Amino acid sequence: MISNSKRKSYIEQVYQVYHAHDQSQSNRLQRLRSIEPVSAELLSFIVLSKQAKHILEIGTSGGYSTLWLADAALRTQGHITSLDIDDTRQQIAKKHLEHIKLDNCVTLICQDALAFLQDNHQCYDVVLLDAERQFYCDYWCHLKKCLSQAGGVLIVDNVISHAEQVQDFIKLVASDDQFSHSIVPVGAGLLLAVRQNDITKDAYDKLL
Numbered sequence: 001m002i003s004n005s006k007r008k009s010y011i012e013q014v015y016q017v018y019h020a021h022d023q024s025q026s027n028r029l030q031r032l033r034s035i036e037p038v039s040a041e042l043l044s045f046i047v048l049s050k051q052a053k054h055i056l057e058i059g060t061s062g063g064y065s066t067l068w069l070a071d072a073a074l075r076t077q078g079h080i081t082s083l084d085i086d087d088t089r090q091q092i093a094k095k096h097l098e099h100i101k102l103d104n105c106v107t108l109i110c111q112d113a114l115a116f117l118q119d120n121h122q123c124y125d126v127v128l129l130d131a132e133r134q135f136y137c138d139y140w141c142h143l144k145k146c147l148s149q150a151g152g153v154l155i156v157d158n159v160i161s162h163a164e165q166v167q168d169f170i171k172l173v174a175s176d177d178q179f180s181h182s183i184v185p186v187g188a189g190l191l192l193a194v195r196q197n198d199i200t201k202d203a204y205d206k207l208l
């Protein structure tokens, strides 16, 4: 689902290089921990199907998921804001984005996610959350503001591979009646949560 074959093979190579790098690292924090290719494909599908214009990524790392999102955003005339706390990783991501001419679709911001979210006033159509899982619960009240329009989608990776680490976060999302959610067994497991339209919800409640 990548828009041209040269780009597709470049992005596949990036994945292979990162995967080999990660296999050689015993320290988890030294790994780039790219999202799985099948998950990246689903991300791209969501951006395209929503014709998303405003996309937020929390956790750029080496930019594998960013490359997929950027390729989709090019076709929706959208734009990605991608955050990472690690500038070195973002510089690597930047080189890859430039190499395949997707850099104009992305603004890379080197900042702690919580600090960014606290100051943010922008609404996003799609948010990918793929950072350090122990902080996700702290992000939720801010993520909700980012996703304040009906149809806004939050995607969270690793919810099956690291289920115990995200169980409190999933409980928070599940207990919020402004959002519907689903856990999709693709790759490491993706949580998809969508902001509901309040009118639809009221009408639905009346039927019960």
Ligand SMILES: C[S@@+](CC[C@H](N)C(=O)[O-])C[C@H]1O[C@@H](n2cnc3c(N)ncnc32)[C@H](O)[C@@H]1O
Residues within 6 Å of the ligand: 032, 033, 034, 035, 036, 058, 059, 060, 061, 062, 063, 064, 065, 066, 083, 084, 085, 086, 089, 111, 112, 113, 114, 130, 131, 132, 135
């Ligand atoms: C799992 S990796 C992201 C992988 C990337 N989405 C991909 O698929 O290519 C997680 C990234 O989150 C970043 N990160 C960790 N804590 C963060 C924080 N508090 N704010 C912003 N980024 C953070 C790490 O530096 C790391 O690069």
